[in-house]
Amino acid sequence: MTMQSNATDHRESQNMDEEGKMKVEDVKSVGIVGCGTMGPTIAVATAMKYDTVVREISDELAEKGKNKIAKFISKLADKGKLSEEEHDACVGRVKVVVELEKLKDCQVIIDATPDKLEIKSEVLSALHEICPWNTVFTTTSSLLSITALAAASGRPDKFIGTHFSIPAHLMKLVEVAKAIQTSEETKTFMFDFLKSLDKTPIETKDNPGLLVNWLLFPYLSAALKAYSLGLGTPEAIDTAAKLGLGFPIGPFQLMDFSGLDSCVEAFNALYEQTRDPAYTYPPILQKMVEAGYLGTKTGKGFHDYK
Ligand SMILES: NC(=O)c1ccc[n+]([C@@H]2O[C@H](COP(=O)([O-])OP(=O)(O)OC[C@H]3O[C@@H](n4cnc5c(N)ncnc54)[C@H](O)[C@@H]3O)[C@@H](O)[C@H]2O)c1
Secondary structure: OOHHHHHHHHHHHOOOOOOOOOOHHHOOEEEEEOOOOHHHHHHHHHHOOOEEEEEOOOHHHHHHHHHHHHHHHHHHHHOOOOOHHHHHHHHHHEEEEOOHHHHOOOOEEEEOOOOOHHHHHHHHHHHHHHOOOOOEEEEOOOOOOHHHHHHHHOOHHHEEEEEEOOOOOOOOEEEEEEOOOOOHHHHHHHHHHHHHOOOEEEEEOOOOOOOHHHHHHHHHHHHHHHHHOOOOOHHHHHHHHHHHHOOOOOHHHHHHHHOHHHHHHHHHHHHHHHOOHHHOOOHHHHHHHHOOOOEHHHOEOOOEOO
16 A cells, blocks of 8 residues: 555545545644654643644654653643643643654644754655645744745645744744645634634744744844843843833743754844844854753753753
């Protein structure tokens, strides 16, 4: 049996409406690809409601990812946001795997792999071969072209951008961006799916940074420039943003949590696509990365976490 005929077999066995379009009631399992910084937080958000299968590329990374997910779920329980029963159910719904084939029965796939077109294209086209033809594919990237990823996915009309805000299990907002090829049905399905996760989806355009990062990165750039000019320490600038601007966390805390290496990549990707000086940053950010100070994930960034 060829991979392609697998997809056709699935078409016959799936619970679909008369035209075969995916409906939110059909969703039983969600597949997440990548369990680094963003993947675990999305996994917790989806595991509140659906079986969730997360794929990493090695046993070691899968184990790390599994521990992160368990920690986030425990924190929700500690804060009283989940009962003991809900905590156990949520933990029980998540599997972290290395075999891509284990995502074959998912109705929604969320890509959370690094922002490299080759990596995402390869994994999406491999998933296209093994998933049912009507599984909806999505990426949480705001940096790569949704249209280019839709083209690489093998199912362009069923591909859409869903940029979760970090950490996805706590933040309500998800930006939804259609590729040029995305069907209206896919968009409607995605809005229903995100609402089923108790998220607040907003529609935006396939544009570098989408909407949130289009607003955010010029602000992070200003914070880094303020630090480089000696206008304040990271602590002082964070305090200014929180107490002076009413933001819940400061720009340096946000960059530390996102990963300073990811921030460099994001700035570079946005600048390369727009040539807008609003997306430039002073050398200190690159130097922090060179020093291995990547933020919370290494225990040190602009702040200390040890
Ligand atoms: N970090 C953020 O603040 C943030 C916020 C919103 C969206 N995003 C988006 O989420 C995506 C992931 O970003 P991140 O910061 O989590 O990156 P990351 O580097 O922290 O994690 C990516 C993970 O994907 C894994 N991976 C690589 N190839 C894979 C494959 N073929 N199959 C499965 N796993 C694979 C890597 O081992 C790594 O653990 C990016 O598209 C990024 O733009 C990130």
